[in-house]
Amino acid sequence: MLNSTDIQFLLVIRESASLLATAHKLGLTASAVTQRLQQLERKLGIQLVDRSARQLQFTDEGELLCQRGVGIIDEIAGLMETLHARRHGMVGRLAINAPFGFGRRYVASVVAAFRQRYPDVDIRMTLSDQPLVASSDRSDLVIHIGELRSSNLISHYIAPNRRLLCASPAFIERYGLPAHPQDLATLPTIALHENNEDVTLWQLRSRCTTVNIRMQPILISNDGEVIRQWAVEGLGVIMCSEWDVADVLAEGKLLPLLPDWRLPDANVVALTHQGAGLPERTRAFMRMMQEQFQPQAPWRQR
The missing domain is CATH 1.10.10.10 (Winged helix-like DNA-binding domain superfamily/Winged helix DNA-binding domain)
Structure with a gap:
């Protein structure tokens, strides 16, 4: 040849x-x-x-x-x-996958600002409850929240994010405050199904102690806004990201539970198929995402 x-x-x-x-x-x-x-x-x-x-x-x-x-x-x-x-220039196509809620609230505004700054970049943003699965068509960038299990993708840190246990004041008045993670097993719970995670296993840590609780949710949804609304209406306890409930916590519509216990963090990261040789448009978008959460993520400014 x-x-x-x-x-x-x-x-x-x-x-x-x-x-x-x-x-x-x-x-x-x-x-x-x-x-x-x-x-x-x-x-x-x-x-x-x-x-x-x-x-x-x-x-x-x-x-x-x-x-x-x-x-x-x-x-x-x-x-x-x-x-x-x-x-090295700002031309070409940028395909982004992101979770429903976070994509609507935070990623969409960055996409709009990026497009205004770099009008020669064509952007396609796909929202999904399983952005890792939806990225099988070789998306350039996947916004992911939570633990990243076995994957050949490269992770780039974007912003901090904790997981919290929350319930409404009416729910607490009816069922009382749980004093220990084991008490959760006796309470109605609501689960968010995303990223093919095991949503019925909740793991909490306090100092050197780890407790795993197998839940039996009474309600499950793949939309974070839906489970948050159910929790506000007093239907059960939810495990959720702080970015998603910071506003309703500040308003007193939900209250945090078991403050001495901590769930695994669910930091916001950007995933790419390679570490080196990324197009400048991809690197620039990640920088703009990171700048949005500096010096402090908006959900920690309340």
Whole structure:
């Protein structure tokens, strides 16, 4: 199979007008140049250079290959320049996957600001309760919240986020405050189903103690706003992200439970398929996301 290196080698021979001059230009011996030319001719099954004449002459086939080859080399060079510009410039397509609630509340506004700043970047944002699964079509960026289990994706930190246990004042008045994680097993609970996680296993830690509670939720939804509303209406205890309930906690519509116990953190991260060589548009969008939560995430400013 002919490649661009073969064409470039043949073009150097034509420019040099002799195998000896070609050897000097390439830093090779004359015999090495001859052997490489012979290998190329054997690979193609045709003679490219007539070496029996006094001066080096190309056969018709060799001349044709050189003439067409110049265009091919120029096209490859142009393609590489375009790729370089796309990597280091703000052009091209940016495909983003994000969770429903967080995507609507925080990612959408960054997308709008990014588009205004870089109008030559076409953006497609997909919201899903399973953004990791939805990203199977090679999205450029996946916004993920929570633990990242086995994955070949590269994680980039965006913002801090804790998980909390919450219930409404009316629910607490009816059932009382749980004093220990084990008490949760006797209370109605509501679960958020996302990222194919085990939503019925709640793990809490206090100092050196870890308690795992297997819940039996009375309600399950794949939409965080729905389970938050159910909790506000007093239907059960929810485990939720602080970004999602900071406003209703500040308003007193929900109250935190078991403050001495901590759930695993669920930090906000951006996931990419590679660490190095990311297009500038992808890196710039991640920087804009990170800047939105500096110096403090909005859910911690209340």
